Amino acid sequence: MERGYRIRSKPNYETLVWKEKASAHVVVAKGAGGMAVLQLFQQMHPVQPVTVFYVRGDSTDKDYSQTLTKLVGDELQVFDTQMEALYAFYRRLPDMKMGTRFYVSGTESFIWSLCKLAALFDIQESEIVKQLSNSLSRPVYCVHCKATTPNVTTNIVACSKCSRKLFVRDHFSRHLGAYMGLMIDAENPGEVPAIEEIYP
Amino acid sequence: MSTVNVRVAAIEQVTPLVKHFTLVREDGQAFPPFSGGSHVVVAMDIGGRIHRNAYSLMGAPDDTQAYHISVRRQERSRGGSAYMHDNVAEGSVLQITMPVNLFQLIRMGRKHVLIAGGIGITPFMSQLHDLKRNGFEYELHYAFRSPEHGAFSAQLKSECGERAHFYIDSLGQQLDIPAVLSRQPLGTHVYVCGPAPMVNAVLEAARELGWPENHVHSEQFTAPPMGDAFKVQLAKSNMEVEVTADMTLLEALETAGVGPDSLCRGGACGRCELDVLELDGEIFHHDHYLSDAEKSSGKKILPCVSRARCTHMLLDI
Numbered sequence: 001m002e003r004g005y006r007i008r009s010k011p012n013y014e015t016l017v018w019k020e021k022a023s024a025h026v027v028v029a030k031g032a033g034g035m036a037v038l039q040l041f042q043q044m045h046p047v048q049p050v051t052v053f054y055v056r057g058d059s060t061d062k063d064y065s066q067t068l069t070k071l072v073g074d075e076l077q078v079f080d081t082q083m084e085a086l087y088a089f090y091r092r093l094p095d096m097k098m099g100t101r102f103y104v105s106g107t108e109s110f111i112w113s114l115c116k117l118a119a120l121f122d123i124q125e126s127e128i129v130k131q132l133s134n135s136l137s138r139p140v141y142c143v144h145c146k147a148t149t150p151n152v153t154t155n156i157v158a159c160s161k162c163s164r165k166l167f168v169r170d171h172f173s174r175h176l177g178a179y180m181g182l183m184i185d186a187e188n189p190g191e192v193p194a195i196e197e198i199y200p
Numbered sequence: 201m202s203t204v205n206v207r208v209a210a211i212e213q214v215t216p217l218v219k220h221f222t223l224v225r226e227d228g229q230a231f232p233p234f235s236g237g238s239h240v241v242v243a244m245d246i247g248g249r250i251h252r253n254a255y256s257l258m259g260a261p262d263d264t265q266a267y268h269i270s271v272r273r274q275e276r277s278r279g280g281s282a283y284m285h286d287n288v289a290e291g292s293v294l295q296i297t298m299p300v301n302l303f304q305l306i307r308m309g310r311k312h313v314l315i316a317g318g319i320g321i322t323p324f325m326s327q328l329h330d331l332k333r334n335g336f337e338y339e340l341h342y343a344f345r346s347p348e349h350g351a352f353s354a355q356l357k358s359e360c361g362e363r364a365h366f367y368i369d370s371l372g373q374q375l376d377i378p379a380v381l382s383r384q385p386l387g388t389h390v391y392v393c394g395p396a397p398m399v400n401a402v403l404e405a406a407r408e409l410g411w412p413e414n415h416v417h418s419e420q421f422t423a424p425p426m427g428d429a430f431k432v433q434l435a436k437s438n439m440e441v442e443v444t445a446d447m448t449l450l451e452a453l454e455t456a457g458v459g460p461d462s463l464c465r466g467g468a469c470g471r472c473e474l475d476v477l478e479l480d481g482e483i484f485h486h487d488h489y490l491s492d493a494e495k496s497s498g499k500k501i502l503p504c505v506s507r508a509r510c511t512h513m514l515l516d517i
Contacts, residue, residue: 022410023382098384099409122308122387127412 009172013111013132016040016103023099024049028089028114030082031057033105033133034064040103041071051092052076055085055106062134086113093121105131109139109150112177125174136199140168141178148178156184156195165192168199203243204231208292209266218319218351219285220258223267226293230264236327237303237391237419240267241465243295244288246279249447250454253280254464256393256419257299258325267296270351272319274423278446300463303391303419305330310387311337313380315402317394318344321351323419324393328360339363341380343398346370378405391417418488419468424448424505425486432513434458435477449503453517460503460517467505474501474515481510 016036018025025046029037034054052072056079057063065078079085102123104114111132115125137151140159147161152168159166159181166181173180185191210222225231234257244251259268271284288294303323305312312331314324321342331338340360344350347368356364367375381390381402390411392402399418406416429445432452443452450472453459462472467487476483476499485495486505494500501508501515 019410021408093386096386097382098386098388098411098415099382100386101410122310122415124412124414 007170007172009174010170011108011130011172011174013130016105016129016131018043018046019101019129022046022048022101023097024051025101025103026051026053026089026092026096027103028053028085028106029104029133030055030085030106030110031061031063031133032135033107033110033131034062034068036103036105036131036133037068038064038071050075053085053089054078055082055110056080082110082113086117089114090117090120093118096121102128103131104128106133107135107137107151108132109137112139113150115174116177138168138199139178140166140181141173141176142166142181144183148176149181152179153197153199154195155198156192157181202298203295204298206267206294206296208288208290208294211288211290214270214351215349217273217349218270219273220268220270221284221288223269223294223296224265231267232298233262233264234299234326235301235304236261236330237305237323238299238301238326239303239323239464240269240296240299241463242269242284243297244280244283246283249451251278251280251283251451252462252465253284254466256303256322256326258322260329261326262329268325270319270322276423278424278426300469302464302469303327303393303417305336305391306389306415306417307334309336309389309415311339311385311389313384313388313390314338314340315375315377315380315390315392315394315398316340316342317392317398318349319351320392320394320398320419321356322393324391325352327391328356332359339365339380341365341367341375343367343369343375343394377401378409381405381409381411389415389417391419393419396420420466420488423466425484425507427484427507428509430481430508430510430513432508432515434517435514436517443507448505449501449507453503458517462504465504467502470502472502472504474503474517475499476501476513477516478512478514479508479510480512481508483508483513 056065104111111130137153140149140152142159145162149160164183167184169180171180205226206223207226209224212220214220239254239256241252241254255269271281273285274281316324367373392399399420431442433440437458441452441456443449460472463469470489484507487502
């Protein structure tokens with residue numbers, strides 16, 4: 001890409017830091033994202049109520065659940081799958097009050113899955129503090145069949161639903177929480193460039 | 201700006217200080233429908249000088265036959281509210297602008313908390329129509345100084361039922377703003393209209409509790425404060441204009457025939473913002489629009505409410 005050129009839709013991520021003005025804190029993390037939660041608790045254990053939802057890392061990801069259990073205590077809930085954790089988070093939203101601050105750490109697929117759930121309760125993604133954990137893998141939205149393929153590490157990927165070969169673009173939709181993927185061999189079927197890992 | 205002549209069809213004394221005016225179009229046509237929270241600017245010819253005051257529309261937004269405004273007599277009025285109270289009668293003709301909305305409901309919100317102080321109830325009168333028509337979840341908190349000053353409180357009590365809460369200062373009933381804000385579910389928006397201390401208390405309580413700024417909405421039409429006379433020089437029009445003590449800078453520019461576009465005339469919308477090219481004195485900013493940095497830079501001014509003490513101020517108009 002041309003030097004100095006920047007795609008404005010591409011999200012920038014930050015480091016999790018407690019917000020000073022808050023009524024409560026909700027932290028959600030997955031796998032290697034647990035390190036960001038540990039760092040949060042290095043800063044302090046806030047006076048306001050805290051809830052931590054953590055998805056245990058699997059064989060391909062780091063698992064901080066034991067350290068978190070010792071450090072966070074009763075305010076931690078550990079889940080085996082992303083689906084279970086996000087469902088538990090969503091079930092709690094109706095009981096949460098204005099003034100609750102949100103923090104999330106994990107892959108981009110995880111971060112934006114959470115943001116989409118929060119948006120259902122009128123929490124804008126700009127109000128959620130987001131830290132990317134140690135992977136650049138992307139959620140990719142197929143502009144043809146509208147499915148989102150999570151955790152894509154390559155420049156070209158087969159859509160998880162329609163199997164079209166999608167070119168992974170840098171253009172990001174906050175509404176969909178994913179990068180745009182366009183069929184790469186639409187004009188010359190079967191002509192697919194080399195697939196390389198560029199988002200390790 | 202498009203204006204329309206209206207005739208005062210009815211006047212009702214609502215409280216000792218508040219009058220409710222029913223306006224119909226002089227040409228007999230229908231008004232456009234508006235959205236809850238909108239206001240119009242009423243132009244009054246007082247002794248040859250045009251006064252313009254913004255008033256919230258109170259009626260049902262889909263009532264195109266009549267517009268309704270309420271005017272509180274201000275103790276330290278520059279003439280506008282006193283004129284509406286003393287000189288406007290049934291049958292009088294006034295000129296108003298078409299509605300503008302700087303205080304609209306956020307339709308994505310899951311709940312709406314309305315906080316009114318005194319005459320600040322007026323924008324909520326039309327918003328409540330929108331809230332009810334859409335079936336939105338809401339609460340109204342309305343504080344006023346004594347029972348006889350609770351404009352429309354009986355009507356609100358019957359229309360809103362237990363969603364309306366009243367706080368009457370003379371009876372020792374206090375609105376606990378932090379308590380109201382701390383029990384609101386996610387997705388709630390708060391709207392406040394009333395005197396400056398109340399608006400500031402809501403903004404402060406929301407900030408302390410950790411509410412995101414974009415869930416907090418306020419409207420405050422500042423009555424332009426008076427001050428000493430000063431002179432300004434106009435770069436593009438190549439003239440000098442004197443702003444007398446009882447006149448705003450915006451009115452002085454309009455009188456000179458070079459008025460900028462304006463909407464709210466109360467320091468809220470920013471439409472009349474002007475660039476200050478040169479200044480040898482001090483600007484007194486009274487608006488709620490410019491950021492603190494912009495105010496201290498001395499490079500911008502809202503002529504509707506702000507004044508200056510200077511011998512030379514060159515404006516880019």
